[in-house]
Amino acid sequence: MKKRVAILGCGGMGSGHAIAIASGTGIAIWGDVSTKDKARTAMLKGPIDTDISKKLELAGVYDIDPVRNAWAAEQGYFVYADYDAILKDPAVDIVLIATPNHLHKDQAIAAMRAGKHVLCEKPVTPNSAELEAIMAVASETGKIFYPRQNRRWDPDFRIVKKIYDEQLVGQVFTVESRIQGSRGIPGDWRGIKEFGGGMMLDWGVHLLDRILFMVPEKVKKVFCDLTYITNDECDDGFKMHMTFESGLTASVEVGTCHFINLPLWYVAGKEGTAVINNWQCEGKIVRLKSWEDKDALPILAGAGLTKTMAPRDEDSTKEYELPEVVFDNNELYSNLVDTIDGTAEQIVTSEQALRVLKLMEAAFESSEKGIVVNFE
Amino acid sequence: MKKRVAILGCGGMGSGHAIAIASGTGIAIWGDVSTKDKARTAMLKGPIDTDISKKLELAGVYDIDPVRNAWAAEQGYFVYADYDAILKDPAVDIVLIATPNHLHKDQAIAAMRAGKHVLCEKPVTPNSAELEAIMAVASETGKIFYPRQNRRWDPDFRIVKKIYDEQLVGQVFTVESRIQGSRGIPGDWRGIKEFGGGMMLDWGVHLLDRILFMVPEKVKKVFCDLTYITNDECDDGFKMHMTFESGLTASVEVGTCHFINLPLWYVAGKEGTAVINNWQCEGKIVRLKSWEDKDALPILAGAGLTKTMAPRDEDSTKEYELPEVVFDNNELYSNLVDTIDGTAEQIVTSEQALRVLKLMEAAFESSEKGIVVNFE
Structure with missing residues (x-):
């Protein structure tokens, strides 16, 4: 009705x-x-x-x-x-x-x-x-x-969730979610602590909500470093590292003094990697064909040699477009x-929002005390 | 002689x-x-x-x-x-x-x-x-x-050091140094613990040595998460977060199961950002012209609106080439x-190498125990 x-x-x-x-x-x-x-x-x-x-x-x-x-x-x-x-x-x-x-x-x-x-x-x-x-x-x-x-309904997130759910890069071992701007905190109540200002309570909510929605596991450990570059009162960004029960890790970052943007998403799996560069969902998946040719001839990189970091070519990897999502x-x-x-059934529940708030509180505690917080 | x-x-x-x-x-x-x-x-x-x-x-x-x-x-x-x-x-x-x-x-x-x-x-x-x-x-x-x-003599590092020393992006508040490959640990003694294997002892040495050489400050706190994606015995990579005495932070990452590379360097300062994408030292600096037009009209990004993350244009920022370095x-x-x-004078000293080793030991301890280690 x-x-x-x-x-x-x-x-x-x-x-x-x-x-x-x-x-x-x-x-x-x-x-x-x-x-x-x-x-x-x-x-x-x-x-x-x-x-x-x-x-x-x-x-x-x-x-x-x-x-x-x-x-x-x-x-x-x-x-x-x-x-x-x-x-x-x-x-x-x-x-x-x-x-x-x-x-x-x-x-x-x-x-x-x-x-x-x-x-x-x-x-x-x-x-x-x-x-x-x-x-x-x-x-x-x-x-x-x-x-x-x-923001569970952001197209970029939907693509990442599909990659994770369907193991399009193999078993995912790390997910990186970043959002970077260059305008500091908006010049309104969002910069005032008693009004609930700060970037953790702004974009942090979304980025953490999406990760928790996607990964159906307990978060065991939380490390967070809040930044105060453009504002003394409220955090204007943060870098956060979470370890889930299976060992999967998530890095979540918000920045507001960043004049060049790193990709919104970087998803690393045991058989490939996916990247989403921007809100237009430009990006790609690169998958390994075979682990067999593990070693390569050393290449010159800067002042030294490396075989570990020698890039792969099309013989052993294949590039794919990001999957389409309709929702x-x-x-x-x-x-x-x-x-x-x-x-x-209610899709976004109070219980889920509560878990996100508690995760943010763990992040605040981690940053304030300079410790790793055991979360769940 | x-x-x-x-x-x-x-x-x-x-x-x-x-x-x-x-x-x-x-x-x-x-x-x-x-x-x-x-x-x-x-x-x-x-x-x-x-x-x-x-x-x-x-x-x-x-x-x-x-x-x-x-x-x-x-x-x-x-x-x-x-x-x-x-x-x-x-x-x-x-x-x-x-x-x-x-x-x-x-x-x-x-x-x-x-x-x-x-x-x-x-x-x-x-x-x-x-x-x-x-x-x-x-x-x-x-x-x-x-x-x-x-690797203090890597051209990419020399460029970053110049950006840091000469404040070409204003006062630097965070430095990110990454090296990503997709071949796991080389299939020789480097995968064996008793021979001193693992990526922290391989690329980690260089990446940490360069950061310590560049930033003349005490490292107060160390958080590290070692990865064991392609090898059970030795770490095949890590993510590390260091906080220096002034509050400057450094994120250092090594990965060997990464089929798409993030930039080698990302340097964020209060007036601009620099990025170096690869060993060929492709990249750029983007500097702010003025903080005045802090707020913008909201833009649509994914499922929602944002003014915080609205991109800037050429009116308020200017792009520069990376500085040239001769050494x-x-x-x-x-x-x-x-x-x-x-x-x-000896440029790379035993004392400096010792500090890097102790920093790596702090990183090993952080990762093993899941704690932040107070370093210096």
Whole structure:
């Protein structure tokens, strides 16, 4: 059954949701993005996307900033007088929370107590204790609390997951996930600690959520080094190394003072390697044909000789294109509605979000104390 | 004064030295390398290279393998009957040790007690205790013990050192040094633990030596994760993270089951980033023009929006070629002779080699115990 959504907080993310839902496309196309981005956005529409105009409807928005409300009114969206007005509107089924992170807990609890389901931007809370408080109220009220950890639906991640699941490079022994920008932390509340700022709580959530979603194993050990290059108060990036139960390792890195980007993904398996260079999903897989010609003649490399690092040629390796992936880009919105209707299992659960938050807390502890943290 | 060198061990490295010294070029050109490699080798000759034919002369070689001695004889090199014959030859000034790592200590000590100076392949010993034993004898006999940690003279490293020294990307906050191959550990003694096998003791020595040579700071913390993908006995690679006193971090990685190579170097500074992709020193520097336009319009990236990671364009950044470097490719050989003559300071010292060995021991401990080791 179609649900009506009210959006609390109409900044960068909230306005995107408003456009996505009101347009019925599930895709956020701003009036002010470049033509190139509009074209890319149109391309994002996949062949099996759920028509969310049949599942969601925008009831309205509210922001504490009148400028944002004025923007919403210009788009033709209904603007609520305040959050209380949303909570009292019986026509609202779902509150979508897109406010600064430190506000999520009280707002989510208020919504559920008012009989609303909640779709909550990530990080759902700045720490695991606050999420546990939310989960207690969800359990008590029977309302759905849905963490919007949406980057499980990134095409680059879907490709990596397929490579991992189908062992397209043999058994994977290490996964590297990187995201590098060069603008520091955005100049808003994301740079302020008490508002839940910092890159670990921003991109870190996504990158860790994806790794945990992909690798069905316990994380045994966590090492993390947070960086404070462009900001003293909040981390503006980090390098993290996780060891899973099987010995598989994952390196996760976020940087915001990086003017050249390393590939988004590097996946090393026992029979090959895959790389995804960018969001356009350019990359390749190189697979070994045979381990037989293990040794080579030494080659000259810099000031010395090496046979260990002598490159292979086409005789012993073969290059492949990255696999194609087709999926429902609107599955998160769609699954939220189906979960409320009781017709589907919740894909992104509070328990999963809690595990990500606890993993981040282990990372914070590792970095602060300069130790390896035993996690699970 | 010209010195006469006898080479003990005429395998991969020993034969290279024999060719380099006997040819008077300092460059190892095999008869059996490809034409392409020969051309590259010729290119390696730099404009200010020392003419080592004026400094070194090959006295002869000895290997326990008759096949290697036969090869040496074919080249016209004198072949000693055994190591003892080298030690007893009064015309030999320097013994160059290029045997498996576990043999270096006793052979080096025997050489110095016989009145010879020693040029010793890396790792000079498999552990710091053995090097300390060598250093005691060097001190007692007054002979020079010279660790051949030659990759300080790699062009790629020289470029990185220039970028670091001259702050060509602003103050450097992280350096990443990687070397990736896809042949596992060479199928000889390098895969056997008691012979000092494993990649940490092979490429690890060079990569760590270069970082310590470049960054004149104490290493406070060491995290390392050794890999055993293609070999159970010895590590076939590792990922290592070091934190220096100033907060600068270095990530060092060696891999031998990697079919796609990440760049050799990635250097991130507060005003720019540098990358060196390969041994041909292809790469670039991208520098920020101004931090002013910190925020951008959000862009669509995968399943979501980001302004933090929106790429920069030419308005706020500028791309530069990597700096050129000119240096004496034969400086290690040359400095050995000058050190013996007392006309120069020793560039690669036993103390430096000892620090590298101790750093590797910290890395082994970190990986074995799954902890961060406080180093200096």
